[in-house]
Amino acid sequence: MKLLEVKIETSYDVEDALSYFAQEDLQALGIEARRRSDFEQAGWLHDSTVVEMDDIKDLPAEVEFIAYFDEERDRDEVVKAFEDKLKELAGYGLRTGEGTISTSYIADQDWNTVWQKYYHVINLSRHLAIVPEWESYKPAFPDQQIITMDPGLAFGTGNHQTTQLAMLGIERAMVKPLSVVDVGTGSGILAIAAHKLGAKSVLGTDISDESMTAAKENAGLNDFADLKLQKTSLLADVEGKFDLIVANILAEILLDLIPQLDSHLNEDGQVIFSGIDYLQLPKIEQALSENGFKIDMKMRAGRWIGLCISRKED
Numbered sequence: 001m002k003l004l005e006v007k008i009e010t011s012y013d014v015e016d017a018l019s020y021f022a023q024e025d026l027q028a029l030g031i032e033a034r035r036r037s038d039f040e041q042a043g044w045l046h047d048s049t050v051v052e053m054d055d056i057k058d059l060p061a062e063v064e065f066i067a068y069f070d071e072e073r074d075r076d077e078v079v080k081a082f083e084d085k086l087k088e089l090a091g092y093g094l095r096t097g098e099g100t101i102s103t104s105y106i107a108d109q110d111w112n113t114v115w116q117k118y119y120h121v122i123n124l125s126r127h128l129a130i131v132p133e134w135e136s137y138k139p140a141f142p143d144q145q146i147i148t149m150d151p152g153l154a155f156g157t158g159n160h161q162t163t164q165l166a167m168l169g170i171e172r173a174m175v176k177p178l179s180v181v182d183v184g185t186g187s188g189i190l191a192i193a194a195h196k197l198g199a200k201s202v203l204g205t206d207i208s209d210e211s212m213t214a215a216k217e218n219a220g221l222n223d224f225a226d227l228k229l230q231k232t233s234l235l236a237d238v239e240g241k242f243d244l245i246v247a248n249i250l251a252e253i254l255l256d257l258i259p260q261l262d263s264h265l266n267e268d269g270q271v272i273f274s275g276i277d278y279l280q281l282p283k284i285e286q287a288l289s290e291n292g293f294k295i296d297m298k299m300r301a302g303r304w305i306g307l308c309i310s311r312k313e314d
């Protein structure tokens with residue numbers, strides 16, 4: 001099988017909107033982004049090594065956004081949809097960068113090879129390491145938990161800063177065994193992290209079929225047959241209450257989730273949000289406050305915000 005690869009030279013301002021559009025509206029099989037800032041940060045991390053930006057092939061001015069589709073998809077239609085979206089975003093006053101779109105067909109096999117090249121062990125924290133299925137890793141501490149992942153095509157490899165913020169939030173919250181719901185579980189990575197950190201039960205929900213398949217497979221890789229999965233939107237149709245609600249989704253969707261939190265949260269329950277662009281934080285803060293919640297801790301990585309949330313005291 002081949003994949004249709006669509007590359008867009010664009011700006012940081014619209015990367016999230018394009019990701020959402022590609023996945024939710026165009027049903028892309030997968031997305032990725034090559035960000036100039038990631039290469040720059042790689043340079044800062046190695047203080048004795050100078051990363052020669054000029055030597056990097058096809059370095060984007062800001063972001064090269066890449067979406068993958070089934071080869072059967074009508075290429076012109078997909079390109080037109082992205083062109084229209086870029087125009088719409090520019091109409092909101094957002095910078096869309098060069099906006100050039102190019103396409104090619106790549107072998108599906110190459111996609112997997114690409115993953116294997118870029119996806120390595122993430123030694124995230126004292127208690128968590130994320131290890132691709134094809135790599136081996138000796139824990140830095142005997143009780144460091146290993147999450148084995150096959151990234152597949154659902155979101156959530158552990159590489160994304162939003163996933164990492166959410167995991168750190170779960171680690172902070174899990175001071176005793178909690179019942180957890182992971183809203184928008186994608187690959188299941190946060191649900192598996194909650195289990196490894198000692199949750200007493202975990203439910204993962206998502207609107208996408210790919211997520212249900214990927215989360216089940218990844219749970220299997222982690223001997224976590226008890227992971228419950230439900231294909232549904234947010235929490236409206238989810239039964240029961242939880243000690244911890246986790247959601248790493250774009251701010252626009254979190255705004256719809258906020259009014260559903262109270263009826264699904266146990267007394268003394270906690271909420272972890274991630275996936276919030278810092279520019280969207282005021283809207284989230286206001287909605288949380290209006291719905292009786294307060295922010296106990298803010299975390300930030302790059303332009304992303306993670307929040308630890310609980311009910312306001314009476």
Ligand SMILES: C[S@@+](CC[C@H](N)C(=O)[O-])C[C@H]1O[C@@H](n2cnc3c(N)ncnc32)[C@H](O)[C@@H]1O
Pocket residue numbers: 154155156157158160162163166183184185186187188189190205206207208211232233234248249250253275
């Ligand atoms: C940013 S990904 C997060 C995946 C994973 N939890 C992680 O942290 O890496 C967001 C996920 O939310 C799902 N999603 C989007 N809208 C949703 C909704 N209304 N209800 C449930 N899930 C949703 C998407 O399908 C996607 O898998």
